[in-house]
Amino acid sequence: MPRHLATRSAAEPTEPARPTPPSSATAQADSRADCGLYVHVPFCASKCPYCAFASEVRSDLMEAWAGAVLREAAAQAGRWGGFDTLYLGGGTPSLLPPRLLERLLSGLRRVFRFATDCETTLEANPGDVDRERIGAWRASGINRLSLGIQSFSDPELEFLGRRHDAQRARRALDLAREAGFRNLGLDLVYGWRGQDEDTLCGTLAEVVRFGPEHVSCYQLTIEEGTPFFIRNKSRPLLASEEEQANRFLLLSEVLGAGGFEHYEVSNFARGAHFRSRHNQKYWARVPTLGLGPAAHSFDGSRRAWNVRSLEGYLRSLGEGGTGREGEEALDERQARTERILLGLRTCDGVRLDVLSASAREKALSKFVPQLLLRVRAGRLCPTPRGMLLADRLALELCE
Amino acid sequence: MRRVRNFSIIAHIDHGKSTLADRFIQQAGLVSERELGEQMLDNLDIERERGITIKSQTVNLPYTAPDGSAYELNLIDTPGHVDFSYEVSRALASCEGVLLLVDASQGVQAQTVANLYAALEHDLVILPVINKIDLPVADIPRAREQIESDLGLDGSAAWQVSGKTGVGVPELLQAIVEHIPPPQDRSQEPLQALIFDAHYDAFRGAVISCRVFAGRVRPGDEIRLMSTGRNYRVEEVGVFRLKRVPREELAAGDVGYLIAGIKTVSDTRVGDTITLAEQPAAAPLPGFREMKPVVFSSLYPIASDDYLSLADALEKYKLNDAALTYQKDSSAALGQGFRCGFLGLLHLEIVQERLEREFDQAILMTAPSVQYRFTLNDGTQVVIDNPAHYPDPGSIRKAEEPYIRATIISPDRYLGALMKLCLDRRGTNSDLQFLSPGRAQLRFDLPLGEVIYDFYDRLKSVTQGYGSFDYELIDYRESDLCKLDILVNGERVDALSIIVFRERARARALVACERLKEEIPRQQFKIAIQGAIGGQIIARSTVQPYRKDVTAKCYGGDVTRKRKLLEKQKKGKKRMKLVGDVEIPQSAFVAVLKTDED
Numbered sequence: 001m002p003r004h005l006a007t008r009s010a011a012e013p014t015e016p017a018r019p020t021p022p023s024s025a026t027a028q029a030d031s032r033a034d035c036g037l038y039v040h041v042p043f044c045a046s047k048c049p050y051c052a053f054a055s056e057v058r059s060d061l062m063e064a065w066a067g068a069v070l071r072e073a074a075a076q077a078g079r080w081g082g083f084d085t086l087y088l089g090g091g092t093p094s095l096l097p098p099r100l101l102e103r104l105l106s107g108l109r110r111v112f113r114f115a116t117d118c119e120t121t122l123e124a125n126p127g128d129v130d131r132e133r134i135g136a137w138r139a140s141g142i143n144r145l146s147l148g149i150q151s152f153s154d155p156e157l158e159f160l161g162r163r164h165d166a167q168r169a170r171r172a173l174d175l176a177r178e179a180g181f182r183n184l185g186l187d188l189v190y191g192w193r194g195q196d197e198d199t200l201c202g203t204l205a206e207v208v209r210f211g212p213e214h215v216s217c218y219q220l221t222i223e224e225g226t227p228f229f230i231r232n233k234s235r236p237l238l239a240s241e242e243e244q245a246n247r248f249l250l251l252s253e254v255l256g257a258g259g260f261e262h263y264e265v266s267n268f269a270r271g272a273h274f275r276s277r278h279n280q281k282y283w284a285r286v287p288t289l290g291l292g293p294a295a296h297s298f299d300g301s302r303r304a305w306n307v308r309s310l311e312g313y314l315r316s317l318g319e320g321g322t323g324r325e326g327e328e329a330l331d332e333r334q335a336r337t338e339r340i341l342l343g344l345r346t347c348d349g350v351r352l353d354v355l356s357a358s359a360r361e362k363a364l365s366k367f368v369p370q371l372l373l374r375v376r377a378g379r380l381c382p383t384p385r386g387m388l389l390a391d392r393l394a395l396e397l398c399e
Numbered sequence: 400m401r402r403v404r405n406f407s408i409i410a411h412i413d414h415g416k417s418t419l420a421d422r423f424i425q426q427a428g429l430v431s432e433r434e435l436g437e438q439m440l441d442n443l444d445i446e447r448e449r450g451i452t453i454k455s456q457t458v459n460l461p462y463t464a465p466d467g468s469a470y471e472l473n474l475i476d477t478p479g480h481v482d483f484s485y486e487v488s489r490a491l492a493s494c495e496g497v498l499l500l501v502d503a504s505q506g507v508q509a510q511t512v513a514n515l516y517a518a519l520e521h522d523l524v525i526l527p528v529i530n531k532i533d534l535p536v537a538d539i540p541r542a543r544e545q546i547e548s549d550l551g552l553d554g555s556a557a558w559q560v561s562g563k564t565g566v567g568v569p570e571l572l573q574a575i576v577e578h579i580p581p582p583q584d585r586s587q588e589p590l591q592a593l594i595f596d597a598h599y600d601a602f603r604g605a606v607i608s609c610r611v612f613a614g615r616v617r618p619g620d621e622i623r624l625m626s627t628g629r630n631y632r633v634e635e636v637g638v639f640r641l642k643r644v645p646r647e648e649l650a651a652g653d654v655g656y657l658i659a660g661i662k663t664v665s666d667t668r669v670g671d672t673i674t675l676a677e678q679p680a681a682a683p684l685p686g687f688r689e690m691k692p693v694v695f696s697s698l699y700p701i702a703s704d705d706y707l708s709l710a711d712a713l714e715k716y717k718l719n720d721a722a723l724t725y726q727k728d729s730s731a732a733l734g735q736g737f738r739c740g741f742l743g744l745l746h747l748e749i750v751q752e753r754l755e756r757e758f759d760q761a762i763l764m765t766a767p768s769v770q771y772r773f774t775l776n777d778g779t780q781v782v783i784d785n786p787a788h789y790p791d792p793g794s795i796r797k798a799e800e801p802y803i804r805a806t807i808i809s810p811d812r813y814l815g816a817l818m819k820l821c822l823d824r825r826g827t828n829s830d831l832q833f834l835s836p837g838r839a840q841l842r843f844d845l846p847l848g849e850v851i852y853d854f855y856d857r858l859k860s861v862t863q864g865y866g867s868f869d870y871e872l873i874d875y876r877e878s879d880l881c882k883l884d885i886l887v888n889g890e891r892v893d894a895l896s897i898i899v900f901r902e903r904a905r906a907r908a909l910v911a912c913e914r915l916k917e918e919i920p921r922q923q924f925k926i927a928i929q930g931a932i933g934g935q936i937i938a939r940s941t942v943q944p945y946r947k948d949v950t951a952k953c954y955g956g957d958v959t960r961k962r963k964l965l966e967k968q969k970k971g972k973k974r975m976k977l978v979g980d981v982e983i984p985q986s987a988f989v990a991v992l993k994t995d996e997d
Contacts, residue, residue: 038955219951245946266951282954296955303959328959337962345953366980370923389923391961392948395968 028300029287033082033115036281037108039069040292041090042310045125049161049231050189052223054294054308055091061310066100068317069291070107072306075322077111079299080289084115085278088142094124098136105140119183119277121146126172127164134179144183145176146214151188152203160189161227173210183274185214190251191244192220192237204251208258213274215260216267217251219244245388252384264346265387283342285335293323302329341394349373349381350397359397367393402470403652404579405610407477407490409514410500411507411867415530419500419562420458420476426568427460427472429640457596457608457654459638462572470576473638473654475595475610482743484517484871485690489595489670491517492686493610493654496524496579498571499550501557503529503537507545509808509867512840515550524579527552528571533561548835582612582652589680590614590622592649592657592673597664599719603634605661606643609673610654612684617648621676622659625683626668630676631659663718690722692740693801693872694747694767694851695784697728697894698754699736701761701976701985706735712758713737716750723750730787732892732978733763738785741767744851763976763985765894766992769848772799772875786896789882792933799875801847807858809866811839816861824849825900844873848898852992883908885915885991886929886936890979895991908938911991916940918987926981 029035043062044055086108088101096104105120121144122137129147137145151157152166164172176184186207190200207215222232231237239247252262260268261275264283269275281288290297290306293313297304304327307313316323330338336354343350352360352375363380367373372386372393382390410416424430460472477490491497497518501507518525527550529542543554558574560567596608616622620633637645638655649655661667669690672683700709713725724740741747747767754760770784774797783789805826809817811833818841821829826843834840845854850870858866881904885895895915899907908930915928919942930938953961975982 221951241946248947265949265953279954282958288955290955294956296959298955298958305956305959334962337965338958341961341965342953342958345949367923372923388947388949389945390949391965392923392945395965395972398965398969 029080029289030078030299031081032287033113034084034281034286035080035082036085036087036278036286036288037080037083037112037114038087038089038278038288038290038292038295039093039104039108040290040295040306041065041088041093041096041123042293043090043095044092045095045127046161046163049227050220050223052226053091054310056310059095061314062096062100064314065292065310066104066107068314068323069104070111071317072291072323073108073111076289076291080112080287082113082115083118083289085119085121085281086114087121087278089121089123091123092125092128093122094128094133098133098140102136102140119144121185121276121278123148124172125164126169127162129172129175131175131179134175134181138179138181143181144185145181146185146187146216147172147176149173149186149188151190151199152206153199156195156199156203159192170210173212183214184212185216185276186212188215188217189220190217191239191247193239195239195247197247197250200247200250201254204254204258208255208260211259211270213270214268214276215255217255218266219248248388249384252387262347262384262387265390280346283346285338285342291323301335302327304328337394337398340398341391344380344382344390344394344397345387347381347387349376349379351379353378355380355397356399359399363397367396402468402576403473403582404470404496404575405473405475405494405582405652405654406496406498406575406579407475407494408498408500409477409487409491409511409518410530411502411505411510411514414500414502414505414508414511415562416476416500419498419528419530419560419568420474422562422565422568423460423472423474423572424458424641426565426572427462429458429460457639459640459644459655462576464573464576471638472572472575475654482741482745485688486596486669487514488517488521488686489593491521491523492684493593493595494521494523495582496526496575498526498528498575499552500528500530501542501546503531503539503542503559504534506538506542507549507808507834509806509840509869512549512806512808512869515552525552526571526574526578527554527557529557529559530562532559533564533566545835545838549838584651585613586615586651588613588651589678590616590620590673590675591680591684592616593684594624594667594669594671594673596669597667597721599664600658603658605658605664605667607657607659607661607667607673608639608654609649609657611649611651613651613680614675615648615650616657616673616675622657622673623676623679624667625672625674625679626687627666627671629666631661633657633659665717665721667721669721690742692722692724692742693769693847694741694743695738695770696741696747696767697730697733697736697738697765697785698725698751699730699733699763699765699894699976701763701974703734705761709737709754709760709762712754712760713739716754716758720750722746728785728787730894732890733765733894733976740784744855761974763988765988766897767851767989768898769801769851771801771848771880771898773797774799783898786882786898787893789896789898792881798878798880800878800880802844802873802876803847803850803870804873805843805845805850805868805870807841807843807866807868808834809839809841809862811837813862813866814839814841817841817858817866820854820857820861821845824854845870846876846878846900847872848900852989881932883911884931885911886927886931887915887919887978887981887983888927889929891931892978892983894988897991904932905937908932910993912938912940914990914993915987916942918990919981919983920975921945922981924980 042055120142122142123146125148149169154165222229255268262268263275287300293310294308295306304324306323307316307325313323339354340350373380408416456476458474462470462472475490477487527546546552546554558571560571591613592609592611594607594609597605600606618633621630623630635645635658636649637643670687674680700706722742725737728738729735770782773781773790773795775794776796821843826845828844830842832840858868879901881901883897883899884891912928912930925944926942928940929936975984
């Protein structure tokens with residue numbers, strides 16, 4: 001699944017609870033070594049009916065795509081200091097032929113500087129995982145896998161239109177461990193109307209038993225332009241708000257009891273060390289560069305986005321263009337709004353001094369007593385119930 | 400003396416009055432065909448958007464007849480809404496004749512009839528005109544027939560025109576000259592000029608539109624406004640030809656403007672008579688009356704800090720609107736504001752829109768109310784237009800509310816629905832007449848308080864747009880009233896109170912609570928909405944709290960989208976008033992009046 005799109009941004013602490021320099025001291029992408037690199041792989045073997053990410057069911061353009069990404073990378077080279085994360089998202093990056101992947105990664109390493117302990121993540125569909133491929137991934141420097149498990153129930157996987165079954169998912173996890181992956185994440189989806197709570201609990205129990213380092217649990221979202229969007233019109237597909245909220249809190253408790261830290265609205269890690277180093281950059285507004293169609297970048301002060309369609313992207317780079325479709329410079333107020341709305345998604349929250357005096361007062365006199373927020377080390381941090389209302393709280397506190 | 404004709408065009412809304420007026424202006428050579436794109440006389444954005452005229456406008460049209468003689472035709476464009484019927488009557492009093500416009504596709508409507516009566520009252524020559532004959536759905540024979548049957552005029556003599564294409568317009572101009580009588584020459588008598596409108600000019604003060612009936616007036620003359628007795632020195636007189644064109648004098652028969660160092664339009668009175676201070680007329684022209692507001696509402700700034708800015712805006716706005724009244728008001732829930740009086744609901748909406756658009760004020764208005772009359776036990780009488788000032792129920796001996804006589808014209812197939820609507824609104828004393836086969840005129844006495852809010856919308860809806868409505872205030876009638884309070888999370892919100900007919904109080908309270916539930920946005924906590932009379936709760940609804948409000952995914956590409964959404968929501972929040980802990984949108988204050996008929 002595609003998500004992270006690149007950016008460059010202002011320096012803010014990736015390690016949340018630590019006091020951080022004032023925002024004016026933010027460093028730009030070219031002078032820091034902790035930028036994140038995202039590469040969008042816009043290919044899928046089939047489209048999932050709920051997914052609106054940019055991807056295409058074709059493989060004939062993979063070579064062209066890789067060439068274009070490397071051209072885009074070369075054009076960006078001077079503007080980025082160094083990267084300590086590389087994230088291959090999609091789409092379905094596990095579909096890439098291992099040789100092409102290897103070529104892409106070594107190409108990127110020629111162009112950019114990467115930290116020696118660079119977190120290098122590949123999103124993989126359990127259906128694509130076999131011994132040979134997984135060995136090749138490790139050999140090319142992938143040290144973290146994010147597996148799109150979604151559920152350990154076959155009827156649920158069928159409802160979600162996934163091409164793997166539960167057995168295949170279990171095998172993929174075992175193979176990953178066998179191959180020596182010590183940083184494994186898996187994705188789950190939940191929250192549709194009629195989803196059986198026992199089945200969800202069964203999936204969670206199996207997750208805890210297997211013990212990955214990271215779990216992402218996404219509330220099903222109905223995206224425009226997807227088959228689910230059309231089906232949803234005639235028959236609501238989502239669970240009621242009440243039910244969704246209860247499921248969310250259930251997940252938080254079950255995974256919490258299983259040793260996972262609920263560190264972002266949809267993300268859990270087995271201790272701070274195994275949080276997604278890459279994704280935290282988005283929430284902390286650390287610069288990230290996104291390569292590939294539809295990828296987004298943030299350099300510390302500007303957000304930019306690439307042409308969304310694969311063909312458009314290829315055309316742009318083929319004609320000597322940048323692949324960019326647009327960009328926007330953020331003013332101080334917009335930057336502050338982002339800090340608040342992103343910060344409130346994570347357990348590390350937002351620094352109290354980012355808020356206006358009246359917003360601070362509101363937070364302390366209303367939302368803290370309501371147990372939606374709590375104060376820790378000069379930061380306002382959401383409780384799990386607060387995370388459930390993160391967007392609402394952000395609206396209340398952005399003044 | 401110049402050859403002058405003074406006339407007005409009267410028509411139901413949308414029957415093409417402004418388009419025809421523009422066509423006259425273009426034929427008079429005041430603008431070119433090319434410039435004719437926009438309607439000339441409706442100057443306000445609101446007028447163009449709603450297709451109605453709010454302010455009277457006049458235009459002096461030079462016209463040369465086929466025989467070569469030159470005329471000046473003064474067209475006095477009148478406001479097109481029942482709220483402004485007094486201004487209409489003064490404009491009509493300034494004419495010798497009217498063009499009665501009937502839309503060839505829609506036929507005679509209620510307002511056409513009301514306008515006809517007004518014209519007859521002033522003894523005007525009436526030229527029936529069938530407009531929009533270019534429309535494919537034009538039904539000229541039917542329009543003729545309705546002119547005969549509904550209006551009692553000679554339908555076969557009706558002129559046929561299209562304001563849009565210009566067909567028939569030259570003939571109509573000639574008809575004006577031939578059929579509308581010239582004004583009487585009374586220029587040797589003492590000055591008598593009728594004020595039928597005034598507007599405000601930032602540099603010159605009030606610019607008075609007037610019709611001179613007797614005498615002459617020139618720059619330098621000292622004039623007197625007869626109702627106030629105040630004197631002013633005339634600086635300029637002239638005629639409107641889309642802009643002001645100064646003249647040496649205005650003499651009996653002329654229609655034009657007068658500038659005399661009068662600071663605001665509130666210093667002038669529509670219907671007043673202008674005379675000369677040195678040689679005053681023996682009596683003013685007949686028909687003067689003070690315009691009295693009939694609908695009242697309180698106006699508050701959304702942010703309490705903006706009170707002074709709102710006060711300033713109202714003061715400026717008032718320069719150009721003598722009909723608006725306002726005084727300080729304060730509410731426990733909403734803070735400092737103003738109690739305003741309006742001629743009607745349309746007038747209220749216009750004031751609200753113009754304050755928001757032209758004066759950039761973020762305001763909310765409370766539910767409009769009429770003026771109730773209470774006789775107390777000690778015999779004193781109080782008039783209340785604000786529920787906040789409702790007398791102690793124990794002290795009330797008699798309560799009265801204003802009534803109107805409504806005239807509704809509609810195809811007869813909607814009669815059942817119309818009767819039901821009027822009876823639901825406590826209509827009495829009905830009277831039904833068939834004007835022509837298939838067309839009925841329904842008259843009802845209705846409490847004004849039942850009509851001010853959404854009666855007209857409901858009427859349009861139950862008649863699928865074919866019904867039309869006009870009314871006049873008749874009298875006060877005894878009634879059984881009570882004050883319905885609304886409590887939000889246990890707190891009485893004084894600005895949400897309404898005065899209601901006791902028998903309907905519970906039904907109204909239930910509907911109000913349901914409506915408020917829809918209007919008040921959810922918050923992080925539960926919000927109880929209650930309706931109460933005195934200490935007794937008679938209705939309740941609950942706004943459920945947010946349980947979840949967060950997007951599942953927020954990575955690189957989602958940040959901008961998320962921020963933009965939040966900025967938009969923030970803007971919406973700014974339009975809400977914080978009462979206690981609860982944000983109440985402007986719409987909620989009017990929603991308490993909504994009925995459950997739809």
